[in-house]
Amino acid sequence: MKNVSELAIHYLNHYNCHINEGYTKLLFEACEINPPPHGKAWYGNLYRQHARKSEWFANSLIANAYEEGNGARQVWQFSRCVENQDFARLIRSHSIDESRHSKMFTTLFSMLFPMKLEEEVQAQLKAFSPMYSKENHPPTVPVSADDVMDELLVMDELIQINLLEIRALILQLLLRPVLQAYAKPEDREKVSRMSDQFIFDETKHIEYSAYCIGEYIKWGDCDWLRQTMIDRQATVNQMFLEDIDHQDSIGTTILRTQDAKTL
Numbered sequence: 001m002k003n004v005s006e007l008a009i010h011y012l013n014h015y016n017c018h019i020n021e022g023y024t025k026l027l028f029e030a031c032e033i034n035p036p037p038h039g040k041a042w043y044g045n046l047y048r049q050h051a052r053k054s055e056w057f058a059n060s061l062i063a064n065a066y067e068e069g070n071g072a073r074q075v076w077q078f079s080r081c082v083e084n085q086d087f088a089r090l091i092r093s094h095s096i097d098e099s100r101h102s103k104m105f106t107t108l109f110s111m112l113f114p115m116k117l118e119e120e121v122q123a124q125l126k127a128f129s130p131m132y133s134k135e136n137h138p139p140t141v142p143v144s145a146d147d148v149m150d151e152l153l154v155m156d157e158l159i160q161i162n163l164l165e166i167r168a169l170i171l172q173l174l175l176r177p178v179l180q181a182y183a184k185p186e187d188r189e190k191v192s193r194m195s196d197q198f199i200f201d202e203t204k205h206i207e208y209s210a211y212c213i214g215e216y217i218k219w220g221d222c223d224w225l226r227q228t229m230i231d232r233q234a235t236v237n238q239m240f241l242e243d244i245d246h247q248d249s250i251g252t253t254i255l256r257t258q259d260a261k262t263l
């Protein structure tokens, strides 16, 4: 696989996702102009080097449980500000997936590192996930009419989501052999199934945001879209490099500097 964009398209094809050609072109160009550092061999080596230390790896599972839960809340909040109900429905389902990912990381932590935790700590870990589901979630309507975001801002967020989900997929691919190595033989199958689910979900997040970008190509300003894809790939690369300066961020699926965004 030559680079990150090819890897993303490979997984989208693998799961028979329908991908707009215009989107593929934009992604290839953005990654060529601003090559993502998270696709480089040095990052994989750095991740594996840290993951060998069990304490670091246990902490990274907890950090992921926290970040995915936070991400789920932010994504739901975003969905409420999106006027296009086709897009909003897809964004809500993304939020529910991330909420489930938070729980999955907590489950993996307890499975791979079984220990007696105080009830208070257990409750704290559980609370990382907002526990969203199709039946249980915050309101879908905007808080007020003023909260409805401008279409360009919505597209900007969706582009960032798309590029960040590609990076989340890469992390899941790095995580998979490490999870399998830490798992007890009797847990290995379950751990692999959870990893399959993570990889599938992250690919679906790339797919839906790519679909929204593809829809915008039909009616929107394509020059703006092209430039924003290029600029946002640079932003994501920068966020990634800032994050890996913090040891505990090397293994997180969601970039922390994301908090600085408008989501």
Ligand SMILES: [Fe+2]
Pocket: 068, 097, 098, 101, 168, 202, 253
């Ligand atoms: Fe996730």
Ligand SMILES: [Fe+2]
Pocket: 098, 165, 168, 201, 202, 205
């Ligand atoms: Fe995701």
